[in-house]
Amino acid sequence: MSDSGNNQVDVLVIGAGNAAITAALSAHAEGASVAVLEKSGKDLRGGNTRFTGGVFRHTYQNVDDLLPIIKDNDSPGDVIVDPYTADDYYADMARVTGGRSDPALTKVMVERSYETVCWMAGLGVPFEFSRAVGGVATADGKKTQLAPGGAIRSLHEGVGLSANLFRLLDEAKIPVFYETPAHRIVTAPSGEVTGVEVRGPEGGRTIDCRAVVLGSGGFQASPNMRTSYLGADWSLVKVRGTRFNTGDLARAAMEIGAQSYGEWSGCHATPIDSDAPTYGDLKLTDKTNRLSYLYGLMINLDGKRFVDEGEDMVLYTYAKMGRKILKQRNAVTFQVFDQKTAPYLETRYNTGVPQEANTIEELAEEVDKKYGHMGFGKEAFIQSIHDYNAAVQAGEFDPTRKDGKHTKGARPEKTNWATSIDEPPYLVYGATVGITFTFGGIHVNTDAAVVDHLERPIPGLFATGEIAGGFFYQNYPGGAGLVRGAVFGKISGANAASAARGA
Ligand SMILES: Cc1cc2nc3c(=O)[nH]c(=O)nc-3n(C[C@H](O)[C@H](O)[C@H](O)COP(=O)(O)OP(=O)(O)OC[C@H]3O[C@@H](n4cnc5c(N)ncnc54)[C@H](O)[C@@H]3O)c2cc1C
Known part of the structure; x- marks a missing residue:
């Protein structure tokens, strides 16, 4: 795809937060040509991800499991790490969501949480122990008890995470088109996704592609959608993160038949x-x-x-x-x-x-x-x-x-x-x-494919991150957002690349 973004690309990724960029890197690793569309300008890029504390909730048996992720960025001498097993993660998800979290999606998130964070560390995203968020000093002040499940965070928090993800995009020569909000998903009469309509700096146009990954976040920054779905009281609340997550692609996906899913009246x-x-x-x-x-x-x-x-x-x-x-x-x-x-x-x-x-x-x-x-x-x-x-x-x-x-x-x-x-x-x-973000979204299956009301995948359409519903209800265990986005980012990128190959 040229810098003007006019030619066809295999996989078009919408958004430039943690979920979208991990999808782009995963699709690239599978040999697909990839381009990223970002609604914001370059200065404000990074979505909610850039605002995060960078905490990743994943499983581990002991501190030794964390060392290959932390590498030389930190030392375990002053931290206490209790095991956090898959059963612990399931129990936390069940407890905080009142047992409502989609079991199949939760299983993928939990079972692949550790390997996905290891994959990110292997790509070159640096991590450290998460002392400041959830960590508590012991009575003698000598050690920090790390939060169960939330033991690590990206180095320099969300700012560092975002900068490193963009560096990896640059290294992979994946172009990012800024100030280019997508607003409509184009399909062939067969229902297959063939492109995306955008409003870029030069005006409106369609970018052709073989597969799309939606990673454009929730709708928490839209007063209109907050009022419609969360209720009138939410009209005036302050938004903790980006102003650009306004639910555009959830609406566009539902227009072509995507199933809405999860707690549309719920939020973090x-x-x-x-x-x-x-x-x-x-x-x-x-x-x-x-x-x-x-x-x-x-x-x-x-x-x-x-x-x-x-x-x-x-x-x-x-x-x-x-x-x-x-x-x-x-x-x-x-x-x-x-x-x-x-x-x-x-x-x-x-x-x-x-x-x-x-x-x-x-x-x-x-x-x-x-x-x-x-x-x-x-x-x-x-x-x-x-x-x-x-x-x-x-x-x-x-x-x-x-x-x-x-x-x-x-x-x-x-x-x-x-x-x-x-x-x-x-x-x-x-x-x-x-x-922080909204819980309701569109329905993806365990392959990160967006499904319609008959649970059939919409050909060529995938999604990851806050745009997907069904994970969190009423409440949320801290650090699960970044992991959910990365786990399904990796899966969606690989599957979009494979769909683009016609596999
Ligand atoms: C202050 C704060 C702290 C947080 N701390 C943590 C934490 O420590 N751990 C954790 O797990 N979670 C945390 N979260 C939750 C966090 O929001 C998610 O876990 C994660 O960053 C979401 O990633 P995402 O890629 O789905 O969305 P985002 O990072 O928000 O990315 C969405 C991207 O899509 C772009 N976009 C939107 N609409 C369009 C469009 N129409 N066209 C093109 N692009 C579009 C946006 O500009 C943005 O770049 C925190 C959130 C906030 C606000």
Whole structure:
């Protein structure tokens, strides 16, 4: 295919995030000619992938399994790694999705997670241990207990992942056409995919191809689709990542008969800094997240607690916590900590400015200075902290695991990490909800082929990543998004290359 993108290519890949680029590299490795279409300009390229913490959830028996992935980029001396087996992964998926995750798709994701991350490392994507996200320092501060399943991340997080994936595209001489959103999938009368219509810098045109891989993300950046599918409350929420994932290709695929699949009213949404920008900021990437609520309290504008902050380890609750915050007035919450738990705050809190005071009453005054105009319930806030403190039961606080240190008589109860708020200075971080990605999408089978309502593959059409539904419902285990995209990226690229060969 020429630089103008006019000639036929074997495999056309739509999008330039982790899912799409792994598909492009996989198709190239199978001998196909490949081109990538990207909606954004070069400066904003990389989709949500560039914003990620780079955590990849995959199976491993022990730290030795991780060493071929980590290579010389890191050393295992100061980390504690518990085994994370396929059974653990299945159990996590079943628990967080309420047993709804598609069993066949989940099996592929779980069973191929380790080999796919090894494949990426072999291609030249560097990884390191994931200490900052999900990792917790042991009591003596000497080691870090890594999150089960989430033990590694790409070196320099999503920014590094994205840069390395684009480097690999360059090395493979796979062209990327920027500012070229695809909007329609062209089919022959037989139903076979023959090309894609785009609106490029020079205007509209059709690019011919033998197979297409859709890797264009979810629809979380479309206020219109958010409102239509997630509900009116989601119309105004902040978007944690890219502004370009607006569901264009999910709609285009459904127009040619693709089956919609999964939880179209569901999404991944987390607590983020209440002052975070409307869309993700590439200087902050995922640093607006506010995920240490486990060790403190979350109190709403009315001064009330509304959730069990200590229900589970962070990577199993953070993705559904945004939805709970959205239900609070003005979608605002105050995360309260004292000096016993402040040392356990993720380093990402450094990007925010807390309200700080030496008594709970002064703390309420400080919060009122910023949020009083919204009708902050100052007295109720003070009372909620006192009520919670009175309900805290004896027990040993252990941030590295579910410690069972709980409250009795608090409303709602806190089931783990319940320590009293009594060691000043006290801190409040204001948080709101940020949407990460949507759960509903089009239906792919285990070959990453897009299927119609009779479960028949649409000839020449494949998909991977956030555009595919059926994996996550209500909630999500942290790090499964990148792995899902890479596992099905590798499969979709190979199968698209084979379809292009006429195999
Ligand atoms: C702040 C943040 C942190 C995260 N951290 C993690 C993490 O640590 N681990 C994890 O597993 N997941 C994480 N995620 C979830 C993450 O979004 C996914 O796991 C993963 O990056 C999605 O990859 P993708 O390739 O499917 O989509 P994306 O990376 O979003 O790529 C989609 C691409 O398609 C392009 N596109 C869209 N429409 C069109 C069109 N019409 N034509 C052409 N191109 C188009 C977009 O511009 C974009 O480049 C995080 C997300 C965010 C926002």
